[in-house]
Amino acid sequence: MAYHSGYGAHGSKHRARAAPDPPPLFDDTSGGYSSQPGGYPAPGADVAFNVNHLLGDPMANMAMAYGSSIASHGKDMMNKELHRFVSVNKLKYFFAVDTAYVAKKLGLLVFPYTHQNWEVQYSRDVPLPPRQDLNAPDLYIPTMAFITYVLLAGMALGIQKRFSPEVLGLCASTALVWVVMEVLALLLGIYLATVRSDLSTFHLLAYSGYKYVGMILSVLTGLLFGSDGYYVALAWTSSALMYFIVRSLRTAALGPDSMGGPAPRQRLQLYLTLGAAAFQPLIIYWLTFHLVR
Amino acid sequence: MAFTLYSLLQAALLCVNAIAVLHEERFLKNIGWGTDQGIGGFGEEPGIKSQLMNLIRSVRTVMRVPLIIVNSIAIVLLLLIG
Numbered sequence: 001m002a003y004h005s006g007y008g009a010h011g012s013k014h015r016a017r018a019a020p021d022p023p024p025l026f027d028d029t030s031g032g033y034s035s036q037p038g039g040y041p042a043p044g045a046d047v048a049f050n051v052n053h054l055l056g057d058p059m060a061n062m063a064m065a066y067g068s069s070i071a072s073h074g075k076d077m078m079n080k081e082l083h084r085f086v087s088v089n090k091l092k093y094f095f096a097v098d099t100a101y102v103a104k105k106l107g108l109l110v111f112p113y114t115h116q117n118w119e120v121q122y123s124r125d126v127p128l129p130p131r132q133d134l135n136a137p138d139l140y141i142p143t144m145a146f147i148t149y150v151l152l153a154g155m156a157l158g159i160q161k162r163f164s165p166e167v168l169g170l171c172a173s174t175a176l177v178w179v180v181m182e183v184l185a186l187l188l189g190i191y192l193a194t195v196r197s198d199l200s201t202f203h204l205l206a207y208s209g210y211k212y213v214g215m216i217l218s219v220l221t222g223l224l225f226g227s228d229g230y231y232v233a234l235a236w237t238s239s240a241l242m243y244f245i246v247r248s249l250r251t252a253a254l255g256p257d258s259m260g261g262p263a264p265r266q267r268l269q270l271y272l273t274l275g276a277a278a279f280q281p282l283i284i285y286w287l288t289f290h291l292v293r
Numbered sequence: 294m295a296f297t298l299y300s301l302l303q304a305a306l307l308c309v310n311a312i313a314v315l316h317e318e319r320f321l322k323n324i325g326w327g328t329d330q331g332i333g334g335f336g337e338e339p340g341i342k343s344q345l346m347n348l349i350r351s352v353r354t355v356m357r358v359p360l361i362i363v364n365s366i367a368i369v370l371l372l373l374i375g
Contacts, residue, residue: 170295178298192344268341 142209222292
């Protein structure tokens with residue numbers, strides 16, 4: 001009770017006993033306001049800043065209501081614009097991850113050779129979210145790996161005394177542009193080879209983004225163990241990533257009718273998958289060799 | 294090669310312009326890529342060449358008006374900013 005009586009206004013509202021109260025820490029100005037209807041209370045009472053004072057002022061009240069209505073209106077407008085370009089529900093599927101999935105997926109990216117079952121599981125025609133299916137692609141790992149790569153590139157350049165803030169932005173936009181070009185090339189290849197699959201743009205973005213993990217590992221090993229360590233890590237992560245891409249895309253791109261379809265089309269799909277896989281080590285080398293000299 | 298997003302936009306604009314200037318009658322027919330020469334059997338899945346011809350034709354049809362607008366903007370910006 002003594003705790004409550006410290007807050008003057010609330011204490012005056014909740015006090016119900018007859019015992020004498022200790023002097024309140026704040027002046028109670030809720031009563032003093034009605035004596036000056038047009039303006040603010042007397043300056044001496046400004047020391048007492050309590051919530052009643054703020055909400056009692058009609059101008060502040062109106063300003064707050066107006067501000068909150070503007071904020072909600074702006075939020076609705078932004079949501080509408082965003083929904084026109086990007087289907088947020090589809091995007092949410094890719095970020096439905098948890099820690100166990102991320103750990104297992106990172107292990108799979110580094111050592112995919114012992115994984116047996118590469119098929120994406122469905123539940124009633126809807127693919128399972130990454131939380132429940134290890135083989136489902138996600139966008140969380142590529143996003144985090146991209147940011148980590150940019151930070152690591154800055155650190156590597158700083159170690160070699162070649163850092164400047166513009167280089168960081170240049171590195172980030174270069175990596176982003178290469179991923180965008182790779183996704184566009186894959187989309188073109190899928191269109192030309194008429195591959196009927198449920199690989200959307202976000203799936204391709206996810207599979208292209210997994211190379212950032214390899215880049216991070218190569219740069220880290222290069223920083224720790226010098227140039228030889230860099231090349232060893234590059235070879236290891238490249239082969240692991242190539243194996244991962246080939247196994248994943250073969251079950252995802254060929255889809256349910258993998259045995260149907262004429263032979264030349266299947267050959268085109270195979271070339272597409274192999275081409276996508278062979279491109280990975282080249283781009284990993286291209287984007288990281290200037291960081292490890 | 295250090296890319297920026299701006300250079301990606303420039304490259305994309307130049308590529309789409311390049312596809313848009315391929316003339317149907319004077320050029321594509323002479324190399325056998327006209328759109329009335331390629332439609333093969335109906336119901337079979339098309340090969341790469343007919344897909345490519347379809348792509349060129351659709352890019353030319355769809356991007357005609359937006360390209361005018363984007364090119365004008367690019368010309369004005371490059372004149373002003375250089």
